[in-house]
Amino acid sequence: xxxxxxxxxxxxxxxxxxxxxxxxxxxxxxxxxxxxxxxxxxxxxxxxxxxxxxxxxxxxxxxxxxxxxxxxxxxxxxxxxxxxxxxxxxxxxxxxxxxxxxxxxxxxxxxxxxxxxxxxxxxxxxxxxxxxxxxxxxxxxxxxxxxxxxxxxxxxxxxxxxxxxxxxxxxxxxxxxxxxxxxxxxxxxxxxxxxxxxxxxxxxxxxxxxxxxxxxxxxxxxxxxxxxxxxxxxxxxxxxxxxxxxxxxxxxxxxxxxxxxxxxxxxxxxxxxxxxxxxxxxxxxxxxxxxxxxxxxxxxxxxxxxxxxxxxxxxxxxxxxxxxxxxxxxxxxxxxxxxxxxxxxxxxxxxxxxxxxxxxxxxxxxxxxxxxxxxxxxxxxxxxxxxxxxxxxxxxxxxxxxxxxxxxxxxxxxxxxxxxxxxxxxxxxxxxxxxxxxxxxxxxxxxxxxxxxxxxxxxxxxxxxxxxxxxxxxxxxxxxxxxxxxxxxxxxxxxxxxxxxxxxxxxxxxxxxxxxxxxxxxxxxxxxxxxxxxxxxxxxxxxxxxxxxxxxxxxxxxxxxxxxxxxxxxxxxxxxxxx
Numbered sequence: 178x179x180x181x182x183x184x185x186x187x188x189x190x191x192x193x194x195x196x197x198x199x200x201x202x203x204x205x206x207x208x209x210x211x212x213x214x215x216x217x218x219x220x221x222x223x224x225x226x227x228x229x230x231x232x233x234x235x236x237x238x239x240x241x242x243x244x245x246x247x248x249x250x251x252x253x254x255x256x257x258x259x260x261x262x263x264x265x266x267x268x269x270x271x272x273x274x275x276x277x278x279x280x281x282x283x284x285x286x287x288x289x290x291x292x293x294x295x296x297x298x299x300x301x302x303x304x305x306x307x308x309x310x311x312x313x314x315x316x317x318x319x320x321x322x323x324x325x326x327x328x329x330x331x332x333x334x335x336x337x338x339x340x341x342x343x344x345x346x347x348x349x350x351x352x353x354x355x356x357x358x359x360x361x362x363x364x365x366x367x368x369x370x371x372x373x374x375x376x377x378x379x380x381x382x383x384x385x386x387x388x389x390x391x392x393x394x395x396x397x398x399x400x401x402x403x404x405x406x407x408x409x410x411x412x413x414x415x416x417x418x419x420x421x422x423x424x425x426x427x428x429x430x431x432x433x434x435x436x437x438x439x440x441x442x443x444x445x446x447x448x449x450x451x452x453x454x455x456x457x458x459x460x461x462x463x464x465x466x467x468x469x470x471x472x473x474x475x476x477x478x479x480x481x482x483x484x485x486x487x488x489x490x491x492x493x494x495x496x497x498x499x500x501x502x503x504x505x506x507x508x509x510x511x512x513x514x515x516x517x518x519x520x521x522x523x524x525x526x527x528x529x530x531x532x533x534x535x536x537x538x539x540x541x542x543x544x545x546x547x548x549x550x551x552x553x554x555x556x557x558x559x560x561x562x563x564x565x566x567x568x569x570x571x572x573x574x575x576x577x578x579x580x581x582x583x584x585x586x587x588x589x590x591x592x593x594x595x596x597x598x599x600x601x602x603x604x605x606x607x608x609x610x611x612x613x614x615x616x617x618x619x620x621x622x623x624x625x626x627x628x629x630x631x632x633x634x635x636x637x638x639x640x641x642x643x644x645x646x647x648x649x650x651x652x653x654x655x656x657x658x659x660x661x662x663x664x665x666x667x668x669x670x671x672x673x674x675x676x677x678x679x680x681x682x683x684x685x686x687x688x689x690x691x692x693x694x695x696x697x698x699x700x701x702x703x704x705x706x707x708x709x710x711x712x713x714x715x716x717x718x719x720x721x722x723x724x725x726x727x728x729x730x731x732x733x734x735x736x737x738x739x740x741x742x743x744x745x746x747x748x749x750x751x752x753x754x755x756x
Contacts, residue, residue, distance in 0.1 A: 200275050203246030204284030206239050206259050209267070210361040211290050214243025218261035218288055224252035225271065231256055246281060257284055263332035265289030265360070290361030292335035297328045297368045298342055306371065307407035307437070309585075311341040311713045318713070321582055323401070323408040325434055335360035340367060341713055345382070345410025345587055346622045347375040350657050350713070374684050375653045377624055380592035381603055383413035385612075386445070386455060386497060386544065386576030387586055389425075391418040395580040399428045402586070403438065405579070409587035412438055412600035413608060415457050417445040422461045422468035422489075436601035441608075445497065446481055448473040450528040452506030454540070455495040456485035458605055477529050478506060479537040492609040495542035495574060499560055500553040507560055510535050514563045538569050542612060546575030546589045546619055551719060555753050558724075562669035562749060565700055565727060568740035570636070572612050572726055575619035588714060589621040589722070594635070615726035622658035622721035623686075623705045626651040629728045638729040638738050645694050646730055652677065652687040652705050657712055658721050660686050664704040667693060668741045669749040677705075698739040700727035706754070722754070 202222065206215040220237040234252075237245035249255070251274060258269040267287050275282035298308040305327030312320040314336060322331050339354040351369045358365060388395040389402040395418075397405075403425060406414050416423035425440035443457035444467075451473070462469035471484050485491040499507040509527055511520035519536040521527065527535065543564065545557040564571045575589035593608050594616035611617065615636030618625050628649050633639035639646070654660050659681060665673040672693070679686040693701065707721030729738040 198251045199248040200251050201246070201281030202249055202255075202275065202284065203244070203281040204257075204286060205243045205245070206286045206288050207243060208290040208361060209287045213290075214241070215239060215259075215261065215264070215288050215290075216241045216243060218243070218259050218264070220245050220284075220286065221258045221260070222249050223256045223258070224250070225254040225256050227253075257286060259286045259288045261288060261291075263291040263334050265335060289335065292333045292358035292360055293330060293362070293364035294322075294333045294340075294356070294358055295328075295330040295364040295366045296322075296324070296342075297366070298324075299327065299370050301370065301372050306344060307404070307410075308371070309343050309405070309408035311343065313339045313341070321585070323405045323582070325404040325407045325432060325437075330364055333358050342369050342371060343713060344371055344408060346620065346624070346655060346658055347377060347382070347410050348373050349655055374655050375624055377592055378598050379594060380618065380624075381412045381595040381598070381600065381608065382410055382587065383415075383591045383593050383608070384411055384576050384579075384587050385415040385457070385495065385542075385574055385591060386417050386547070386578045387414055388418055388445075388578070388580045389416065389423065391421045391423045392580065393419060397581050399423075399425055400432060401582065403429055403432060403434065403440075405582060406586045407434060407438055409585060409590075411587045411590065413593065413603060414438065414440050414586070415443045415455065416440055417443045417455045417457075419445050419447040420467055420470045420473070422459050422470050424461050424468075436599075438600050439603050439605070441605055444470050446471050446473050446485070447504070448476075448528070449503065450509060451478060452499070452509050453497040453504045454478070454481060454485075454506070455497055455542075456482075456489065456491035457493055457495075458609065459485070459489045459491055475528060475530060477524070477533040477535070477537070479534055479539060482537060482539050492606075493542055493612050494540045495544060496540050497544045498547045498550045498553060498557070498578070499543060499545075500556040501547075501550045505550075505553070507557075512536070512560060514559060517563060517567050538564070538571075540571065542572045542574050544576055545573045546621070546722070546724070547578050548576075548584065548588055548719070549578045558754060559669075559749065559751065562666075562751070566669060566741050570615060572615045572617055572636075573619055573724065574612075574617060575621065575724070585714065588711070588719075589619055592618040592620055592624060617726050619722075619724040621719060621723070622707070622711055623652055623654040623660050623723040625653075625703055625705055625723045625725050627703050627725045627728065629701065629730060633728050633730075635726045635728060638731055640731040640734055640736065642732060642734040644696075644732075645692055648691040648693055648701060648703070650687065650689060650691065650703055651685060652723070653684050654686055654721065655684065656681045659707045659709045660705050660721055661708045662706045663687055664706070665691055665693065666702040666704060666751065667695065668697075668699050669751055671751050695730050695732050697741060698732050699730050699741070700738075701730065702727050704754075
């Protein structure tokens with residue numbers, strides 16, 4: 178039997194099989210400040226070579242009495258080091274080798290006591306709301322804490338912090354400083370109020386690419402994933418674990434937050450050769466392997482798309498991080514924007530059968546902004562422009578691809594058109610249709626409303642033959658999200674850049690109309706950018722951003738949108754988003 182989390186309980190059974198002589202060691206770990214036994218602390222034992230090199234041997238985990246015991250391989254000199262969550266460690270302690278025939282060597286180790294922090298956050302009505310706490314020291318993020326209820330208590334390494342409270346880009350943020358967390362003391366209690374200031378009515382905030390513990394590369398419990406999403410103000414989420422259909426809804430119901438957030442079961446089909454694809458919504462099958470997930474082995478993209486739709490009922494198929502090396506579909510097939518075709522022509526190089534088709538455009542959404550692969554944003558955006566110019570009405574999305582608590586969900590996110598602003602009443606069918614219809618704004622901090630001539634909205638086509646159209650645009654962001662430029666894109670060309678000069682305190686950063694003069698059928702996209710990195714993002718530097726899906730203008734009056742000529746992007750005049 179293996180004790181929970183204790184590696185030594187395993188290796189002491191294996192070493193004799195390898196002919197390794199073992200010696201006994203035991204001891205206890207005491208909190209320096211309180212003198213109490215330290216439960217749940219790791220004790221790491223290493224051997225010290227004659228050269229001074231330290232080589233790891235084994236780990237122990239202390240019990241409720243702060244004690245540990247076990248067997249370790251023989252050596253001349255050992256080193257013991259203790260560490261634990263929210264504790265300050267002491268330097269390693271050296272000790273000589275006990276002889277195997279003697280009683281176990283006795284160790285007494287010291288470690289710092291834990292610190293504790295408690296909080297309560299409300300909105301202006303006095304109602305507790307979900308919240309994220311960001312703890313900083315010297316300007317560096319040290320820890321994120323999240324709460325689905327607006328209150329909680331957590332262990333924190335003792336020290337002095339600046340604590341920021343937030344709930345995503347629709348709310349104000351507040352800070353408290355200095356916050357002294359004292360080892361072994363009662364928790365320090367923090368209280369504040371947050372206010373919703375950005376008006377996103379008619380849209381639901383969604384992250385369509387998230388991972389939790391069903392993914393082999395994530396250890397995040399589903400309940401903590403949901404709390405983190407609520408803390409960022411998300412209202413609709415997709416569970417997209419690698420090659421596993423996951424449904425968050427039973428956990429959402431058990432947490433009592435069904436009125437705040439809705440989830441759609443999904444999976445990330447994760448071929449290491451051909452690329453990663455999301456499909457939603459899916460129906461889990463508890464009797465099947467991985468709840469009925471798609472087996473991607475030797476399947477072409479088209480075969481994967483067909484199985485997602487025909488067997489699992491998917492409405493939307495999304496290409497994830499298209500240009501990532503090696504998990505992006507457009508990277509794998511070497512998509513050529515000049516020709517609109519794949520330069521890779523040998524299916525077997527992609528793990529496919531020789532007769533399989535390499536390129537399929539039979540997907541609905543295209544992830545142009547993924548927080549884990551920002552370096553690919555330019556390529557993915559230009560790929561999408563090519564798709565539009567080829568006549569493919571593919572919807573762009575932006576998602577966090579978050580795998581752990583330090584990777585914030587909802588940065589970026591999608592604002593998806595919805596007839597209700599109440600998450601508990603959101604229709605999955607309507608949200609999926611809005612994605613198909615391109616009624617989506619991709620956002621990392623800013624929100625954009627956009628229409629043409631006051632009539633046509635996102636994804637729609639308007640017939641206007643008089644040679645001039647009016648693009649009506651509104652940009653919002655809270656005072657802590659800086660935006661500085663508005664870009665107008667026409668058929669992949671950047672045709673106008675408008676400085677945004679409104680003061681930070683003003684939520685509506687821009688509101689106005691821009692005249693455009695299309696000479697042929699044209700699609701229009703609005704991009705908003707900031708020049709300063711988003712504060713409190715922590716994981717990596719990233720600038721504020723928002724990108725709309727297109728609105729189409731039928732100039733020749735034939736009642737349909739004729740895609741531009743030339744179909745590719747060889748003549749596109751568009752600068753880097755990453756400059």
